[in-house]
Amino acid sequence: xxxxxxxxxxxxEIERYKRHxxxxxxxxxxxxxxxxxxxxxxxxxxxxxxVVMYLAAAGVGTIGxxxxxxxxxxxxxxQIVHDTPHVGEPKVASVAATLTRLNPHVRVEQIKARLDSxxxxxxxxDYDVVADGSDNSETRYLASDACYLAKRTLIFAAVGPFDxxxxxxxxxxxxxxxxxxxxxxxxxxEAPPPGTVPNCAEVGVLGSIVGVIGTLQATEILKEILGxxxxxxxxxxxxxxxxxxxxxxxxxxxxxxxxxxxxxxxxDLSIHSLAPGDTPSSATAD
Numbered sequence: 001x002x003x004x005x006x007x008x009x010x011x012x013e014i015e016r017y018k019r020h021x022x023x024x025x026x027x028x029x030x031x032x033x034x035x036x037x038x039x040x041x042x043x044x045x046x047x048x049x050x051v052v053m054y055l056a057a058a059g060v061g062t063i064g065x066x067x068x069x070x071x072x073x074x075x076x077x078x079q080i081v082h083d084t085p086h087v088g089e090p091k092v093a094s095v096a097a098t099l100t101r102l103n104p105h106v107r108v109e110q111i112k113a114r115l116d117s118x119x120x121x122x123x124x125x126d127y128d129v130v131a132d133g134s135d136n137s138e139t140r141y142l143a144s145d146a147c148y149l150a151k152r153t154l155i156f157a158a159v160g161p162f163d164x165x166x167x168x169x170x171x172x173x174x175x176x177x178x179x180x181x182x183x184x185x186x187x188x189x190e191a192p193p194p195g196t197v198p199n200c201a202e203v204g205v206l207g208s209i210v211g212v213i214g215t216l217q218a219t220e221i222l223k224e225i226l227g228x229x230x231x232x233x234x235x236x237x238x239x240x241x242x243x244x245x246x247x248x249x250x251x252x253x254x255x256x257x258x259x260x261x262x263x264x265x266x267x268d269l270s271i272h273s274l275a276p277g278d279t280p281s282s283a284t285a286d
Contacts, residue, residue, distance in 0.1 A: 007035040007061065013105055017059050025228045031059060035105075037225045040064040040127035042115055042143055044091035046200075046210030047133035047157050047217060049081035054218035056099040056106045060225070063099065064127055066111040067091045078207035115139055117272040120146035129224055131155045131217055135199060137191045142272045144169060144184035148259055149268070153224055156184060157217040161205050162241045164213030167251065168220055168232040171260045179253050181233045186254040209241055 009017070009031060020026045020034075037060050041048045044067040055063055071082045071094050086094040092110035099108050113119060115134075124130055124146045132143045132154060140156070147154040151172040158165045171183045216237065223229045236249045258265040 007032045009035070010105075013059065016103070016105070020058070026226060030226045030228075033225055033227075034059045034222070035061040037129070038062040038064065038127045039221060039225075040066065040124060040130045041133055042066055042131065042139065043133035043135065044069075044079075044081065044095045045075065045133060045135065046078040046205070046207075047159065047214040048095075048131075049079045050211050050214030051131050051133060051218045051221070052095055052099060053081055053102065054215060055221060056103045056108075058218075058222055059103065060106065060222075062107045062109060062127075064109040064111060064123070065092050065095050066113060066115050066123060067095075068112060068114045078205065078210050080211070115142060117142065117269040120269055120272075121150055124152055125150045127152065129153050129155065129221055131157070131221055133157060133214070133217070137188075138272070140184060141191055142269065145259055145266060145272070146269060148172060148183055154184075155217055155220045155224065157213050159200075159205055159209050159213050161203050162209060164209055164216075164239045164241075166213060166216045166220060166232060166237045166239075167235065168224070170231075170233050171253070173233075175234065175253075180260055182251045182253045183257060183260050185257045185259050187236065187251050189254065189257060206241065209239075212239060212241070 014021065017031050020031050021028060039055055039060050041052055041063065044065050052063055052065060069091050071086045071089055071091055073087050075082055076084065081098050082094045090112050092112050096108040096110050099106055111123060115123065120142055130143065130147050130152050132140060134140055134143065144154060147169065148171050154169040156167050156169060169183055171180045174180055220232055223231060234251055236251050238247050238249065255262045
């Protein structure tokens with residue numbers, strides 16, 4: 001994180017964040033850390049919606065949002081950062097409008113583009129923490145690989161129709177035992193073949209599920225910035241809405257994984273370059 005000296009709080013900010021300031025784990029210094037932080041959100045969809053709103057409300061100073069898509073009417077059942085008047089407009093512009101109304105002290109950086117192998121390292125390297133709210137495996141592997149190469153912590157989340165998953169990936173750091181923390185590739189060694197995993201448009205999703213998981217994702221981001229509590233590095237949090245149940249699974253570093261294993265073969269993002277004629281998937285979470 002950046003030096004907090006230039007990030008003193010104004011009287012208006014002290015009033016706005018006073019519920020944070022009375023928390024021993026946050027206080028004035030913690031709020032300055034939030035103001036100094038730069039967080040990138042990949043995808044302005046279902047997961048990105050609660051993430052950006054809670055980060056802005058919390059006073060995260062700079063929020064970058066990368067998404068190439070436009071707001072559609074069928075987004076509004078779950079993508080609560082957007083509203084009916086913004087249908088047809090770029091999602092990044094809709095996000096910026098909402099966050100400016102919510103908290104004018106927050107800077108929103110709009111990146112109207114797909115995250116791909118040509119821009120991922122440059123974009124990700126400009127932020128302290130990255131949140132992946134994408135809806136496809138191609139973007140998830142790209143984001144994880146780029147965060148590892150850029151030495152940035154990645155807060156990952158994904159949803160199904162009635163379930164969700166959250167984890168923290170920081171493989172550029174080591175555990176107390178001296179082994180690296182796992183990457184996304186340690187959890188899922190290989191991407192599923194294209195077309196084998198149905199998306200939200202095909203199977204649907206209960207709108208509030210993305211709210212639950214996105215809020216958990218936002219909480220993990222804030223904890224990471226503040227340096228408080230126990231993070232989800234090396235663990236996968238699973239939510240089953242129909243059973244009203246949470247469980248946590250341990251995730252170990254895979255010494256044979258091609259990104260951060262003992263003999264890595266992935267040393268840049270060329271593996272993610274598209275072959276001629278290929279069409280990239282959307283990087284917007286449903």
